[in-house]
Amino acid sequence: MSDVLSGDGVVERLRAAGCVFAEEEAELLRAAAGGPAALDRMVERRSAGLPLEHVVGWAEFAGLRVEVDPGVFVPRRRTEFLIGHAVERARPGAVCVDLCCGSGAAGAVLLDRVEGAEVHASDIEPAAVRCARRNVESRGGRVHEGDLFAPLPPELRGRVEVLVANVPYVPTGDIGLLPPEARDHEPLVTLDGGPDGLDVLRRVAAEAPEWLAPGGGLLVETSERQAERAAEAVAGHGLEPRILRCEELYATVLLATRPG
Structure with a gap:
């Protein structure tokens, strides 16, 4: 878990999972996690393909932070x-x-x-x-x-x-x-x-x-x-x-x- 806690460790795992904006996503995940164990679980869920918004629990939409639960349609920027x-x-x-x-x-x-x-x-x-x-x-x-x-x-x-x-x-x-x-x-x-x-x-x-x-x-x-x-x-x-x-x-x- 130790390398997961470093910026490089999170980014590398996200990149390996195919996340195009791995650096930005890593910052959001670290900010949302309540601690090392939570961060590890969140990186694992994102790497498994769960939408980032479902992992962190919110989406930015038209300047607002909108809560988004797992299983709920994620608002699109368009x-x-x-x-x-x-x-x-x-x-x-x-x-x-x-x-x-x-x-x-x-x-x-x-x-x-x-x-x-x-x-x-x-x-x-x-x-x-x-x-x-x-x-x-x-x-x-x-x-x-x-x-x-x-x-x-x-x-x-x-x-x-x-x-x-x-x-x-x-x-x-x-x-x-x-x-x-x-x-x-x-x-x-x-x-x-x-x-x-x-x-x-x-x-x-x-x-x-x-x-x-x-x-x-x-x-x-x-x-x-x-x-x-x-x-x-x-x-x-x-x-x-x-x-x-x-x-x-x-x-x-x-x-x-x-x-x-």
């Missing part, structure tokens, strides 16, 4: 592009919903950045709900367990100004191509979007108009190759689509607005 547009659209006191919330990262940012926001989040995964409650309810929001809109308070219908839905959008046939960190350690329900990756988006688009306020916007992350079909899906339910892109984060977001 999703900061989506939440940035969501924050821009939300006026003070806006009613906001975070569907498929995972850790609750998007909801936490809305509460942190939008003065007086009323934020509700939902997820079908019990582990995600437990995690999101720590990130969202500690900031004044509410988290509900259930499938998409089903668990939301009915009085929100027609009042939601910002609807964030970070739905799964990986086509079923492409799941095996994902990095092992995602494929082996994140719930399949958070990744698999059906045969063409748009199954969950279509379900959200079908119900979104009755929940959105006039002029309210649905923001969904998608892929470049799916963007046009995603836009067609929301347009079929009376929403006005616009595709937003960020080359730096390799992010594509569909903004669908309910006509005012």
Whole structure:
């Protein structure tokens, strides 16, 4: 264990396991460990392929430290592009919903950045709900367990100004191509979007108009190759689509607005 406690020992083990940013990860692991034995266990778990965020228990997202439990979807940096547009659209006191919330990262940012926001989040995964409650309810929001809109308070219908839905959008046939960190350690329900990756988006688009306020916007992350079909899906339910892109984060977001 002695070489594990040195900077070189941790870095070498992480490099041997294929960690590209071994030096940076070593610093995070040493900071998170409560002692030599804990550090050794954390290095072992990371070397075995567990996502770094699951090992240390948190992820940095849009400037916030968001708690992330094992078995919960890890918020991606590219999703900061989506939440940035969501924050821009939300006026003070806006009613906001975070569907498929995972850790609750998007909801936490809305509460942190939008003065007086009323934020509700939902997820079908019990582990995600437990995690999101720590990130969202500690900031004044509410988290509900259930499938998409089903668990939301009915009085929100027609009042939601910002609807964030970070739905799964990986086509079923492409799941095996994902990095092992995602494929082996994140719930399949958070990744698999059906045969063409748009199954969950279509379900959200079908119900979104009755929940959105006039002029309210649905923001969904998608892929470049799916963007046009995603836009067609929301347009079929009376929403006005616009595709937003960020080359730096390799992010594509569909903004669908309910006509005012």
